[in-house]
Amino acid sequence: MNETMLDALQYYGAGAGLLAAFIVSLNLGVTKTGWAFVIFVTSSLALIAWGFLNDEGAGIGWQNVGLLIINVIGVYRYLFAAGDPEKKTKTAEEPSA
Template sequence: MKRKRAAPEGGPLFEQQSMSLEVLRTVAAAITIIAAAMVAANWNARITVCGFALFIASSIAWIADGIIEPKSSLIIQNAALLLINVLGLWRWLPRAGKEAAASQAEDRAIR
């Protein structure tokens, strides 16, 4: 009786998953860098809020990476960062609203 050989390591499916994982990691890294720059710049509250929103997206992407290739440390770290960034968004959102209202009032006064 002949034994069936296991599928060879790699192959098209492996290469496709590997490529998808690389795309996910590249996008997550790029989003993280852009978000960090936006929050660090502190130009105005709207940009800071957008930075926190991007941080949330990047944390979700990194958590997905940690789930795809089981990496509990990556999942735990980004779950904590996700909570921190949700808190940051929650704290900065009212400031962005006040800035937007002040900007609209200023626009009306100029007209």
């Protein structure tokens, strides 16, 4: 694979990972966090490709295989298993005023 394509995979993977982490850090709600995990998935796929197509990137490739599994769980949890994002789940009884 040519150097330009490898660079594109590397920098897309890094940038998409940063963007997704920023969205998660903003705590914008279930749906937006779910879409951040979709971005994480694309980041992992790019870095898996970069890692295994690059002579020195196998460690990053394997790391992102693990991260891909985690990110797919995040997509499922936040976009498919979350139910109605408008409903809040109480974890403890709130005191009445």
